Amino acid sequence: MSPEVTAFFDPATFTISYVVKDPEGSSCAIVDSVLDFDYSSGRTDTRSADAVIKFVQDNNLNVEWLLESHVHADHLSAAPYIQERVGGKIGIGDRITVVQDTFGKVFNEGTEFQRDGSQFDKLFVEGDSFMIGQMRGDVLHTPGHTPACLTYVIGDAAFVGDTLFMPDFGTARCDFPGGSAETLYNSIQKILALPDETRIFVGHDYKAPGRDVYAWETTVGEQKAKNIHVGEGKDEGEFIKMRTERDATLAMPKLIIPSLQVNMRAGQMPEPDEHGDVFLKVPVNKL
Numbered sequence: 001m002s003p004e005v006t007a008f009f010d011p012a013t014f015t016i017s018y019v020v021k022d023p024e025g026s027s028c029a030i031v032d033s034v035l036d037f038d039y040s041s042g043r044t045d046t047r048s049a050d051a052v053i054k055f056v057q058d059n060n061l062n063v064e065w066l067l068e069s070h071v072h073a074d075h076l077s078a079a080p081y082i083q084e085r086v087g088g089k090i091g092i093g094d095r096i097t098v099v100q101d102t103f104g105k106v107f108n109e110g111t112e113f114q115r116d117g118s119q120f121d122k123l124f125v126e127g128d129s130f131m132i133g134q135m136r137g138d139v140l141h142t143p144g145h146t147p148a149c150l151t152y153v154i155g156d157a158a159f160v161g162d163t164l165f166m167p168d169f170g171t172a173r174c175d176f177p178g179g180s181a182e183t184l185y186n187s188i189q190k191i192l193a194l195p196d197e198t199r200i201f202v203g204h205d206y207k208a209p210g211r212d213v214y215a216w217e218t219t220v221g222e223q224k225a226k227n228i229h230v231g232e233g234k235d236e237g238e239f240i241k242m243r244t245e246r247d248a249t250l251a252m253p254k255l256i257i258p259s260l261q262v263n264m265r266a267g268q269m270p271e272p273d274e275h276g277d278v279f280l281k282v283p284v285n286k287l
Contacts, residue, residue: 001135001155005201006055007216010034010048013075013255014204016216017048019055020132020154027133028056029065030088031152031159032203035078035267037258042280049078056086063088064132068120069161069203070149071099073176073260074253077267089121090266091130093141095148096123100264102177106286107261112271119266124150142191144184145172151191158194158220161203163187166215167222168208170229171239175247181240188230196221252287 004021018031030052036045056063066079066088079090100115117123124130126141137154142163152159162172163184171188174181191200198220205214225231230239253259258280262269269278 003132003135003155003157005157005199005217007201008034008048008052008055009205009214009216010036010075012036014206014214015072015075016201016203016205017052018159018201019052019061020157020159021061022133022135024135025133026060026062027064027135028061029067029132029137029152029154030056030063030079030082031067031201032069032072032161033066033078033082033267035076035081035262037076037255039255039258044076046078046081049081052078053082053085062133065130065137066090067152067159068092068263068266069152069159069163070146071096071103071260071263072162072203073256074204075255076259076262079267081267091122091124092117092120092266093139093148093150094123094125095141095143096120096264098147098178103260103264106177106283107281108283113265119264119268140187140190142187143178144174144180144182144187146176147178149187151187153194153198156195156197157199157201158191159201159203160191164191164200164223164227164230165202166205166208166218167226167231168211168228169206170227171243173247173250174243175250181243181247182236184243185230185236185239192220192224192230194220196224256287257282 006019008017021028034048124139128139140151142151
């Protein structure tokens with residue numbers, strides 16, 4: 001089957017969220033939603049999520065899944081906000097527990113922070129399948145960027161999160177805790193083993209040098225032929241060297257500190273204090 005895919009681009013974080021609809025019904029999934037966050041003021045906003053909700057409601061869609069490709073370090077998830085308004089189960093990879101353990105320590109969360117993935121409705125493992133109406137989705141575990149990264153293969157479309165970008169931009173960084181260039185290379189091979197005509201939808205786009213417009217849809221065949229980091233049969237050693245040297249030059253994402261604290265909680269804020277106020281922590285010299 002070929003799902004109907006509607007993209008929502010957030011220019012503040014260069015994130016693309018997707019509504020993925022069963023072509024033979026009204027069921028859909030939402031992939032990698034965005035909660036707007038202004039770091040300077042510490043204020044959230046729901047305009048990006050509201051645009052997705054409006055689309056769902058205007059088209060009388062039934063949201064069955066709110067799918068997270070991984071714990072994002074560059075934007076906050078709006079999954080619980082959307083769930084409260086239009087439903088759906090929140091899913092992520094079962095290796096979220098590794099991420100929670102790692103960053104639970106970084107942010108000194110203490111024993112009250114559950115590290116068992118129980119904040120999510122569904123923890124997927126390699127080989128799992130799920131349904132969106134009459135359309136089947138399959139789960140590939142594609143770690144390397146983070147331990148919990150998943151690719152959702154839904155009909156003839158694959159939603160790869162940050163694992164791959166557009167062919168002219170390359171691949172994900174691997175220098176976050178739990179990341180691995182070797183692991184990422186092997187994960188990418190799993191994606192490239194899908195049929196060449198498989199549509200690939202990426203999680204971000206930053207407009208590669210020389211390209212004037214944002215883009216987010218490509219194919220397995222195009223990635224194999226043209227991806228600047230892994231295309232044309234580049235071998236593992238070459239990739240690891242490139243990725244390691246490139247990652248050493250990259251700054252931390254602007255929103256990594258709030259994003260990790262919220263997203264490892266399935267998009268929920270930390271528990272409020274006795275006055276109902278919510279606080280995020282800034283670890284010093286930890287990232």
